[in-house]
Amino acid sequence: MRKAALALFLGFLSFSLLYPLSRVLLLGAGPGFFAALGDTYYFERLLWSLEYGALSSLAVLLLALPTALGLRYAFAGRALWVALSGVPFVLPTIVVAAGFLALLGPQGVLGVNLVGTPFLLVWAAVFYNYGFAARILHGLLAKSGEELEAAARTLGAGPLRAFYRVTLPALLPGLFAAGGLTFLYTFASFGVPLILGGYRYATLEVEIYRLLAYELDFEGASALILWQIVVLSLVSLGYLFASRRLAGELGYGGLRPLRKEKAFLLGALYWAGLILLLLPLFALFFASLKTPEGLGLGNYLRLFAEEKSYFAPGLGPALKNTLRFSFLALLLAAPAGLFYALAAWRGSVLTEVLGLLPLMVSPVSLGVGYLLAYPRLQASAFLLVLAYATLAYPLFARAVIPALRGIGEEVIQAAATLGAPPWRRLFRVELPLIRPALFSGAALAFGSAAGEFGATLLLVRPEWATLSVAIYERLGKPGLANYGEAMAMSVVLLVLVAGVFYLFAKGAELG
Amino acid sequence: MASPALSFDEVARRFPGFSLRLSFDLFPGETLALLGPSGSGKSTALKLAAGLEAPDAGRVYLGGEDVTGWPPERRGVGLVFQSYALFPHLSVYDNVAFGLVERRWPREKIRARVEELLFKTGLTPHAKKRPSELSGGERQRVALARALAPRPKVLLLDEPLSALDQRLKEELMFELRRVLKGEAAAALYVTHDQAEAFALASRVLILKAGEKVQEGAPEAVYARPKDVWTARFLGHKNVLGANEARVLGLEEGEWLIPLEAFTFGEGEPARVLEAVFLGPRVGLWLSFRGVRLYWEGPLSPLPPPGSELKLRLDLGRAVPLSVS
Numbered sequence: 001m002r003k004a005a006l007a008l009f010l011g012f013l014s015f016s017l018l019y020p021l022s023r024v025l026l027l028g029a030g031p032g033f034f035a036a037l038g039d040t041y042y043f044e045r046l047l048w049s050l051e052y053g054a055l056s057s058l059a060v061l062l063l064a065l066p067t068a069l070g071l072r073y074a075f076a077g078r079a080l081w082v083a084l085s086g087v088p089f090v091l092p093t094i095v096v097a098a099g100f101l102a103l104l105g106p107q108g109v110l111g112v113n114l115v116g117t118p119f120l121l122v123w124a125a126v127f128y129n130y131g132f133a134a135r136i137l138h139g140l141l142a143k144s145g146e147e148l149e150a151a152a153r154t155l156g157a158g159p160l161r162a163f164y165r166v167t168l169p170a171l172l173p174g175l176f177a178a179g180g181l182t183f184l185y186t187f188a189s190f191g192v193p194l195i196l197g198g199y200r201y202a203t204l205e206v207e208i209y210r211l212l213a214y215e216l217d218f219e220g221a222s223a224l225i226l227w228q229i230v231v232l233s234l235v236s237l238g239y240l241f242a243s244r245r246l247a248g249e250l251g252y253g254g255l256r257p258l259r260k261e262k263a264f265l266l267g268a269l270y271w272a273g274l275i276l277l278l279l280p281l282f283a284l285f286f287a288s289l290k291t292p293e294g295l296g297l298g299n300y301l302r303l304f305a306e307e308k309s310y311f312a313p314g315l316g317p318a319l320k321n322t323l324r325f326s327f328l329a330l331l332l333a334a335p336a337g338l339f340y341a342l343a344a345w346r347g348s349v350l351t352e353v354l355g356l357l358p359l360m361v362s363p364v365s366l367g368v369g370y371l372l373a374y375p376r377l378q379a380s381a382f383l384l385v386l387a388y389a390t391l392a393y394p395l396f397a398r399a400v401i402p403a404l405r406g407i408g409e410e411v412i413q414a415a416a417t418l419g420a421p422p423w424r425r426l427f428r429v430e431l432p433l434i435r436p437a438l439f440s441g442a443a444l445a446f447g448s449a450a451g452e453f454g455a456t457l458l459l460v461r462p463e464w465a466t467l468s469v470a471i472y473e474r475l476g477k478p479g480l481a482n483y484g485e486a487m488a489m490s491v492v493l494l495v496l497v498a499g500v501f502y503l504f505a506k507g508a509e510l511g
Numbered sequence: 512m513a514s515p516a517l518s519f520d521e522v523a524r525r526f527p528g529f530s531l532r533l534s535f536d537l538f539p540g541e542t543l544a545l546l547g548p549s550g551s552g553k554s555t556a557l558k559l560a561a562g563l564e565a566p567d568a569g570r571v572y573l574g575g576e577d578v579t580g581w582p583p584e585r586r587g588v589g590l591v592f593q594s595y596a597l598f599p600h601l602s603v604y605d606n607v608a609f610g611l612v613e614r615r616w617p618r619e620k621i622r623a624r625v626e627e628l629l630f631k632t633g634l635t636p637h638a639k640k641r642p643s644e645l646s647g648g649e650r651q652r653v654a655l656a657r658a659l660a661p662r663p664k665v666l667l668l669d670e671p672l673s674a675l676d677q678r679l680k681e682e683l684m685f686e687l688r689r690v691l692k693g694e695a696a697a698a699l700y701v702t703h704d705q706a707e708a709f710a711l712a713s714r715v716l717i718l719k720a721g722e723k724v725q726e727g728a729p730e731a732v733y734a735r736p737k738d739v740w741t742a743r744f745l746g747h748k749n750v751l752g753a754n755e756a757r758v759l760g761l762e763e764g765e766w767l768i769p770l771e772a773f774t775f776g777e778g779e780p781a782r783v784l785e786a787v788f789l790g791p792r793v794g795l796w797l798s799f800r801g802v803r804l805y806w807e808g809p810l811s812p813l814p815p816p817g818s819e820l821k822l823r824l825d826l827g828r829a830v831p832l833s834v835s
Contacts, residue, residue, distance in 0.1 A: 150563050151596040153583035155610030156661065162584075165609070169600040 001422035006343035006351070012336045016390040017357060020369025021229075027372065028226035032219030036227075042207065042220075046227055049203040053187035053235075055118070056125030057179040060133050063126060064178060065171070067273075068137035072146070074255040075267035081274060085131035088277070090444065092451020092497060093191030094468045098475065098490035099280030100124055100196055102287035107483060109283045116198035124196065125186045127277060133178035140174040141167070146256075173242045180239035187235070188228060188362040190454040195475060204228050209364050209457065218372065225365040232360040240356060284494070288487035292480055299488035302481070312473040312482070313465035315489060322466040322496070325381065326449040329388030333445045334438075336389060337396030342426075344397070345404045358394050366390060367458030384459045388449035395448055396441035403437030404430065439508035443501045450497055467493045513539055514575040516697035517560060517588075517665045522569035524555055531555050531721035534569075537665065542691055542698040544708035544729075547718035548744065553701045554593075556718070557667050560699060561590045574664060584613070589658030589666040589696070593673060595650045597642035603653050604629070604638040610661040628656040631690060648679045655687070659694055666696040672707060684710055705745050709733065717741055734769065738833045742767050748805035750832070755802045760826060767830040773806050778823030783814045797822065 036042050071082070088096070100123070101107075104114040114120040148170060152162035190205040197206065204224050211221040258266065275282075291298035303315040344351040358366075370383045377383050407430060415429045431438070453468045460469055467489060474486035515536035524531045531552035537543045545553040558564040559571060562583035570579045578586055589610075598606050607628055611621045629635045632652040642650055651671060658666060671687070672680045688711055691698050702708050708715050709729040717724045717732065725737045736742040742750045749768040751759070756766045779800070787794040794807045795814070799822055814820060 147592060147594060147596040148598060150561075150583070151590065151592060151598070151657075152609065152613075153563070154561050154586070154588060154590040154667075155657070156584045156587065156613035157609075158582070158584050161613065166598055169598075172600075 001426065002343055002345075005339040009336060009339040009343055009354075012332075012339070013354065013357070016336075016386050017361065017366070017369075020366065020373040021361060023372040024222045024225050024365060024369045025229075027219060028222030028224075030219060030222075033223040033226060036220055036223035042224060045202060045204050045207045045224070046231075048201060049187050049205075049228075050231070052118070052121060052125075052189075052193070052201070052203060053183040055122050056129070056186040057182040059122050059126050060129045060182045061175055061179050063130055064133035064137055065175070067130075067134040067270075068141055068171075070266060070270065071134065071138040072141055072256050073258045073263070073266060075258070075263045075270060077267065077271065078255070081270055082135065084274060085134060085277070087131070088127050089129070089132050090447050090497065090501065091128075092447075092468060092493055093189070093453050094195075094451065094471050095284070095490045095494045095497075096124060096127060096280065097192050097195040098471060098487060099284040100127075100192075101475070102487055103280045103283035107287075107480075109286055115196050116200065118201055120196050121193060121201055124192045125182065125189070127280065129178075129182040129185060130277060133182060136178045137171055137174045140171055176242035177239055180235055180242060183235055184232060184239065184359055188232060190362070190364055195472075205362050205364050205454065208362075208368065209454070212364075212368060212371075212458065218368070221368055225362075225368060228362060228365065229360055232362070236356050236360050237353070240352060281494070284487060284490055288484070288491045290487075291484055299484035303485055303488055303492075312477065312485075313462070313470040315470070315492065317463075318465050318467045318470040318489075319492070319496075321464055322450050322468075322493070325385055325388060325464075325466065326446050328385045329392055329449040330442060330446045332385065332389035333392040333396050333449070334442060337393035337441060337445065338400065338438075340393060341397045341400040341404060345401060355394050355397055358391055363387070363391055363452065363454030364458060367455040370455075370459060378459075381464050384456065384464060387455040387459060388452055389445075391452060391455065392445035392448045395444040399437050399441030399444055400434060403434035407433050436508040439504045443504035446500050446504070447497045450500065451493065467496070515539075515572070516574060517699065518572045519556070519560070520570045520572065522556075522559055522566045522571060524552075524559060524564060524566050529721060531559075532569075533718070533721075533723060535716055535723070535726070537697050537699055539664070539697050540695060541714060542700055542712045544700045544702060544712035544715045545718055546702060546705060546708045546715050548703055550720070551718040552721040553703075553718050554669055557590070557669050557699065557701050560665070560667055561588055562586045587661065587663055589661070589663035591654045591658045591666070591668045591671045593670040595642075595654040595674075597650060597653055597657070599642055602639050602641060603634060603645070606642065606653055607656045607660050609657060614661055624660055625656075628660055631693070632656045632686075647675055648683060651675060651683060652686075655690065659690070659696070662694070663696055666691070666694070666698040668698060668700045670702050671700075673702070673704070680707075687711060705733075717744070719744075735830055736767065736832065739765050742832055751802070758800050758802055759824065761829055762831075765832045765834060767832055768804065768824065769828055769830060770806060770808065772825045772828040773808075774823040774825065776821050778821055780819045781822040783816050783818050783820060785816055786813050788813055799824070 071078070100120060101115070103109055104112055104120055106113045106115065148166045149162050152166045153159075157165060187203070188205050189203060190209065193201055193203045194206045194209070197203070202210070204227065208221045208224045208228070211217045211224070288299055289295050289297070340351075340355050344355055361369075366387055370387060371378065374383060411433070412425060412429060415425045420428060451468060453472070456466055456468055457472070460466070465473075471486050471489045471493065474482045474489065516539045517537040519533050519535050522531075522533050529550070529552065533552070533556055535543070545556055547553045555564060559566055562578070562581055562585075566579065570577055572578065573586060573588070598609065601609070604625055607625045608621050611624060616624070626635070629638055632655065634649065634652055634656065637645060637649060642653065645653065651674075655671065672683055675683065684707060691711070700708065700711055712729060714727065715729050715732055716726045719740065724741055725732055733745055736745055736747065739750055747767055751761070751766045751768065753763060753765060756762070756764065781797040781799040781804070783795060784798055784803070785796040789807070791809065792807050793810045793813055794805065795810070797804045797806060797820070
């Protein structure tokens with residue numbers, strides 16, 4: 001069964017990723033590569049992307065490490081805190097960018113314009129990655145920390161020595177994994193630097209888009225994609241080895257009790273920090289309610305009222321497109337992710353690398369690959385859906401694989417001795433047991449498709465405009481009305497994604 | 512008498528739904544077993560001794576010194592964890608050397624001490640391995656060697672053999688006895704297994720729901736358990752209720768019939784209900800005056816179920832039990 005699943009998955013991957021990618025690489029390795037290599041402007045893009053990734057990883061780890069240490073203690077609302085701190089990770093880039101504009105943009109709530117500064121970009125990276133980094137580190141701590149620390153203490157190490165000699169080494173793979181993942185997401189990020197970075201702080205990904213969209217320079221873009229892939233593959237291989245040392249499941253050890261006053265202080269600190277972290281989202285809500293006539297629902301009413309906007313895609317069609325494409329993408333991503341999960345479940349490192357490939361290939365470069373490889377399919381929205389599915393299946397698989405690994409081997413062996421062949425076991429034992437993971441994987445896949453931005457900008461046509469595109473176009477147009485509508489539309493997209501997660505979570509609970 | 516290596520003076524610790532209250536002395540050179548079922552508070556007592564938990568009331572003394580408020584690193588006790596808690600990022604050698612490095616021993620002395628312990632525990636060929644490359648028994652030995660390395664005056668062992676299979680357990684039990692004697696440390700040994708406690712300890716203290724039930728030499732405690740619960744917990748099978756005791760001609764109350772009370776070949780008939788071959792011994796379930804009794808000892812040939820044996824019970828040897 002594993003072989004069949006692997007074969008089906010490889011079929012999907014060849015069409016959706018390997019072939020388009022090879023077209024990009026072939027073109028990129030041509031004379032354009034050397035031309036790009038000598039270009040100082042492009043080289044600066046590479047350096048800045050590296051710097052941005054490194055700065056962001058550092059900032060995320062510096063914040064996440066003490067957070068994870070504090071999470072070992074009980075404080076009021078701790079479970080909710082942990083759940084909420086993971087929310088930013090699944091938010092669409094365009095929503096996050098709009099939120100930061102609302103907070104610190106030219107018309108921002110705080111009255112300070114930080115757009116075009118690296119500070120804002122790093123903050124956005126922290127916003128995205130802080131929650132999951134803290135969770136990875138805390139998972140490691142909960143697994144081994146307490147007892148090992150106790151052992152070190154009884155052997156004569158004081159608290160600081162025990163931290164340095166035992167806890168920190170135990171955290172190393174987590175630090176590498178969380179830092180590596182943050183680097184991967186930030187180095188190749190698109191939406192945030194495109195909207196918040198300006199020319200000076202454009203990443204390679206933004207530059208690749210610019211080359212194609214404004215100069216139709218496929219050769220130059222392919223060369224930059226090649227650079228990007230080299231960096232991304234090196235880092236993601238490092239991440240792979242670090243995450244293998246995380247040894248699968250993370251623990252959820254008992255919480256350490258605290259005296260009442262200390263627990264209160266800790267809780268206050270954590271909740272204040274979370275509010276600060278989520279400030280852009282509050283600003284987004286506020287900005288969406290701001291109209292020239294004062295606070296009100298004017299922006300929303302205007303969006304719902306007009307069927308078609310003269311300047312930018314209207315809410316109705318954009319919402320319909322987003323829902324339709326995301327749903328179709330899920331139909332493709334779920335089986336692809338499941339086949340991959342079944343193949344990689346107890347597979348080798350090689351199969352695991354295959355699943356990481358979409359992490360190494362950025363959305364914009366995937367779009368470039370499709371334009372190169374399948375020019376005749378450009379007239380259909382199929383490429384858009386395929387891109388969404390390709391970017392989404394690893395998320396689906398990543399939710400499913402730990403669940404599969406959590407099934408005791410004996411249970412499956414029991415089913416086999418009772419006469420169930422592999423495919424029957426899959427439907428009667430494995431899938432029912434991992435039902436909750438299937439739902440959360442589906443939510444992740446749907447959410448990622450609904451918020452996709454980079455590949456969309458390259459592959460979209462006016463009549464397929466999604467919510468992301470509609471928001472982006474409004475942000476690029478002058479006038480308070482457009483700004484207000486963009487904010488309101490971002491809230492709609494935010495609510496849509498949140499609603500999907502809520503529904504899938506409910507679905508996982510039922511039955 | 513010398514001052515105790517470790518003593519608990521009315522040490523109390525409360526959790527929701529549980530409270531521990533305990534006093535005892537552990538003298539240099541002896542091994543005291545804290546014996547109790549899960550939830551009896553024996554692991555908590557160990558953590559209190561190591562300084563990993565703070566008592567709500569009472570004092571903890573080490574070598575006569577009040578260490579109640581001391582952090583674990585100041586106490587200098589050795590602790591062997593139930594799960595071993597070996598440092599996964601360090602080699603076997605570095606695990607054992609850990610406490611010596613903390614005590615700033617010179618490198619040559621560290622090497623000599625670690626090599627001595629590795630040799631004593633048969634780990635010399637594994638010195639460079641990581642804990643993940645070891646078998647269960649080897650890990651157990653590393654944990655023991657690591658705790659012993661700084662020559663602690665008090666060694667605390669938390670169910671150190673519970674994760675091992677029966678054969679390995681017995682093997683390591685004798686090894687542990689030897690090493691404990693050789694290191695001359697006072698040992699507090701926590702376990703739920705009475706056989707382990709009897710084999711290793713010079714004294715046992717039985718804990719039930721956070722309270723001391725009985726304390727004494729293993730033979731004495733086994734021969735004269737205080738109450739029904741303790742007798743059953745120690746593995747006695749002939750614990751008689753009031754009715755059965757009356758049938759046999761004992762006074763009101765609950766009684767324990769020890770194996771020494773059995774004499775076969777004379778007296779009244781006893782019917783064999785079940786006969787179990789246990790290797791060196793056999794176990795017999797008997798019906799004697801309608802009372803179910805158990806006897807264990809060397810006997811050959813194995814009497815078939817349904818057959819009858821002559822049995823005299825020496826009721827003078829019966830042990831009265833207080834009601835628990």
